[in-house]
Amino acid sequence: MTPKVSLSSLKDGRWHEYLIRFALGGLATVITGLISNAFGPAVGGVFLALPAIFCASATLIEKHEIRRKRDEQMNGRRRGQQAAAVDAAGAALGSIGMLAFAVCFALLVTSHAALAMPAASLAWFAAALLAWWGWRQLRRALRYRHVMAGRATARARRQA
Amino acid sequence: MSEMLVRFLVGGCVVSAFATLGDILRPKSFAGLFGAAPSVALASLGLALLKHGNQYAATQALAMISGAVALGVYSIVVCRLLMVGRLRALTATMEALLLWLAVALSLLFMLGPGT
Numbered sequence: 346m347t348p349k350v351s352l353s354s355l356k357d358g359r360w361h362e363y364l365i366r367f368a369l370g371g372l373a374t375v376i377t378g379l380i381s382n383a384f385g386p387a388v389g390g391v392f393l394a395l396p397a398i399f400c401a402s403a404t405l406i407e408k409h410e411i412r413r414k415r416d417e418q419m420n421g422r423r424r425g426q427q428a429a430a431v432d433a434a435g436a437a438l439g440s441i442g443m444l445a446f447a448v449c450f451a452l453l454v455t456s457h458a459a460l461a462m463p464a465a466s467l468a469w470f471a472a473a474l475l476a477w478w479g480w481r482q483l484r485r486a487l488r489y490r491h492v493m494a495g496r497a498t499a500r501a502r503r504q505a
Numbered sequence: 506m507s508e509m510l511v512r513f514l515v516g517g518c519v520v521s522a523f524a525t526l527g528d529i530l531r532p533k534s535f536a537g538l539f540g541a542a543p544s545v546a547l548a549s550l551g552l553a554l555l556k557h558g559n560q561y562a563a564t565q566a567l568a569m570i571s572g573a574v575a576l577g578v579y580s581i582v583v584c585r586l587l588m589v590g591r592l593r594a595l596t597a598t599m600e601a602l603l604l605w606l607a608v609a610l611s612l613l614f615m616l617g618p619g620t
Contacts, residue, residue, distance in 0.1 A: 349531050350531075351531045352529055354529060355528060355529060366521055367517040370518075371516045372516075374513065374520075374549055375516065377549050378508075378509070378549065378552070381553070386553070386557070386561050386564040386568065387613065388568070389565060390564060390567065390568025391571050391610065391613050393545055393546040393550065394609070395572065396580070398524060398545070399540045400598035401524075403540070403598050404595045423591075425594070427587070429587050430583075430584045431532075431534050432537040432540055434534055434581075434584050435536060435537015436540040437541075437577050437581050438538060439537060439580075440541045443546075443573040444574065447566050450546075450563075450566040450569075451570075454554070454562050455559050458554065461554075461562075466543075
């Protein structure tokens with residue numbers, strides 16, 4: 346499936362959910378700053394990859410899926426868990442992009458400070474996209490092998 | 506106080522922007538990439554660069570490598586907790602947060618405080 350934009354999902358959100366996400370994002374940035382001030386930039390730097398926002402996003406995805414299924418008179422609990430799990434799988438691939446961001450920024454910031462942020466952002470997007478594409482190809486190849494193995498077994502049974 | 510307010514507003518805006526991108530993109534696995542976007546890092550490193558200089562920001566970015574590896578482990582564990590453990594999203598993500606902290610800090614101290 347090719348990535349695409351679907352604005353309809355914005356209708357699922359409630360204004361207070363967006364407000365909570367904004368507050369969580371702001372709070373995570375403030376806390377990272379406080380930790381850096383108290384324990385130094387090394388310990389503070391670790392918290393730049395804090396998955397605080399992911400917690401909020403996964404919970405919202407599950408809630409929206411349950412709400413959607415409830416509107417269709419169905420129990421959406423399992424569907425909600427699955428949707429949040431797919432999001433988590435995407436985040437695992439995204440962490441490769443975050444790693445690329447950190448490495449690129451650390452390498453460039455001392456020599457080319459002005460370039461460091463845009464280059465690291467580009468490295469994040471390229472690495473995340475490549476990881477996602479590679480994962481899709483791998484899944485497709487595994488599924489194809491599984492189908493072919495099934496057909497071979499069926500053929501062998503018919504011949505026996 | 507004003508620095509904290511700036512941090513809060515910048516962090517809130519950057520995180521909300523990435524989260525909204527994650528909301529409107531399909532398929533969900535692709536949107537998930539934005540759940541691990543360096544949104545807090547963009548806001549914090551930008552402010553660190555302006556206030557403390559290049560070396561400070563470089564140290565933070567090097568230490569962030571440990572956090573990013575831990576994020577990968579965390580995301581895989583959350584995915585398993587949801588699919589196999591059948592936990593609710595809030596429970597799975599909060600419980601695995603302890604694992605993230607343990608992996609991130611272990612890596613940081615193994616690689617050295619300056620990383």
